[in-house]
């Protein structure tokens with residue numbers, strides 16, 4: 001499972017958890033402006049916006065899971081198993097292979113409105129990267145400081161939904177996730193009052209009872225409600241440290257601990273990493289399951305006019321600050 005979310009303070013933040021039972025081998029990859037992209041069906045692109053994100057780099061190609069560009073657009077792919085279906089190549093469309101979708105959008109869109117325009121003539125096609133990587137079944141959240149959209153390519157076509165809550169998890173399809181929120185409209189960060197019955201002396205005997213009923217399990221539908229409630233009510237100062245700290249707390253609401261989600265005999269899905277991008281400033285912050293210290297890569301500390309990928313390893317292992 002995975003969860004993505006946005007957060008606005010002084011700057012705009014975008015990030016995700018990546019939950020799985022194994023890692024593909026990830027790196028923080030910066031694609032500078034002159035790295036040549038050659039799209040499988042959509043031609044060559046010699047120059048473009050710079051991109052930073054988490055990727056598996058295969059044969060010098062950044063297979064991004066989530067990334068932002070230097071203009072302020074963020075995008076993440078999350079599992080959508082059993083629902084994702086990709087189109088066949090068609091002559092009157094921009095045919096973009098599923099694994100190219102993040103580079104395609106982030107290399108050329110400066111705003112979400114430019115993304116919407118580009119999507120009008122795009123088809124997401126099922127061309128695989130190579131035999132080694134079976135086609136991932138994904139859906140995507142794309143965001144800038146003005147809002148978010150969800151993109152789902154299904155058997156009945158390409159769906160583009162407004163995403164007013166700015167979060168995404170996995171199944172079911174996005175309209176059902178949004179509809180589900182109706183069931184929770186009574187939840188509140190404030191203490192409840194007794195509307196149950198005037199004839200009973202019911203009391204709020206504990207803090208936090210306004211959100212009693214918020215689902216606590218790790219299913220995708222439950223994580224959607226939980227992270228939506230947390231994000232919509234989250235409140236923090238707007239300095240960089242307060243914002244980043246708060247962002248990790250928002251995604252902490254859907255953290256997966258090893259042992260609680262068994263996917264095969266003795267195999268457990270866990271939150272492999274959590275990212276928080278300052279989209280405004282081009283900084284990629286992350287923590288991992290084994291490393292709670294926040295690490296960061298700042299795209300603007302690199303020469304973004306270069307032509308080769310710049311990669312940083314994911315720092316693993318707890319960094320404990322001994323005080324004596």
Ligand SMILES: C[C@H](CCC(=O)NCCS(=O)(=O)O)[C@H]1CC[C@H]2[C@@H]3CC[C@@H]4C[C@H](O)CC[C@]4(C)[C@H]3C[C@H](O)[C@]12C
Nearest residue numbers: 001002019056063065077078079099133134135136170
């Ligand atoms: C496993 C992850 C989703 C985790 C998730 O959502 N877990 C929920 C489980 S559940 O749905 O709740 O049961 C997804 C998210 C992004 C994916 C990569 C995207 C680029 C590339 C695309 C190629 O086609 C195949 C290889 C490739 C490297 C992909 C590997 C893998 O597929 C990645 C890491």
